Amino acid sequence: MRGHHTAIRYPNFVAARSFWVDVMDWRVLQTWPYGELTLAYVSPPAQDDFHLEILAGPGAAPQQVYGDVDASLAASGFNHVCLSVDSVDDTLAVLRARGVDVVNAPFEIDDISARLAFFRDPWGNMFELSERTGHVHP
Template identity: 45%
Template sequence: METLSIPPINSTSPFASMKGNHVAIRVPDLEASKRWFVDKLDFRVIHEWPFGDLQLAYVAPATDDNFWVELLGGGTPGPQPDYSDLNESLHDAGYHHFCINVASVDDTLTELGRRGVTILGEPFDLAAIGRRLAFFADPWGNLIELAQVL
């Protein structure tokens, strides 16, 4: 298995204060999307607020206060591509997925399946990054990756 060689942290960068915070997903039904994240993934609703004609909400994993998903609801969003195959999904430009680290991809997939979540293909090991990976989708086709360090 290949190990990643990560360059040292550059604390002298003028952007040294940059840290990951959240990813935003445009959803057709904010209430249904919040329920899905809470019921299927045990996420917590952190905050909700209006923005113009939209209603927004932050949701976060059960034990992570450092990574949030911002749900953008309201109005009439355009259609989302419907991917039933992971390889097919890799060919379009633009946003593809966000990733959540887990202790066990297989155990997580078992629970997601029990909760009726749409799993996209089989889990696989990717030696180039030393991870076991799997993908699943929310009811609107937004892809989410699971990653386990091998």
């Protein structure tokens, strides 16, 4: 088995597509209908083997939006999608300039040799930015 995509349910296709394409600069790979929904695979600008699947249309109930990463750990289920970046700080600067909701300041976890930060899409879904800082500890 290999990972292929993560799907996120959105209430509005045009708005979700606009966030991922216009704000985040991702690419639409494919769009198709599914009942009353519109679905699409979107991918980061320089990656072809990871997709985020937009599942959008009527009937989506609002979800819990947490004030910070630690608060989100109290609930079971989906928590976040991790995106690897060369520089957390540079990526956050670009996202802030684009008006993206940054959840927390960067922090480091030595046990996994990573510098991390989180941002939210306009619907409260969290995404982690991860920068490798050295060797992963066994």
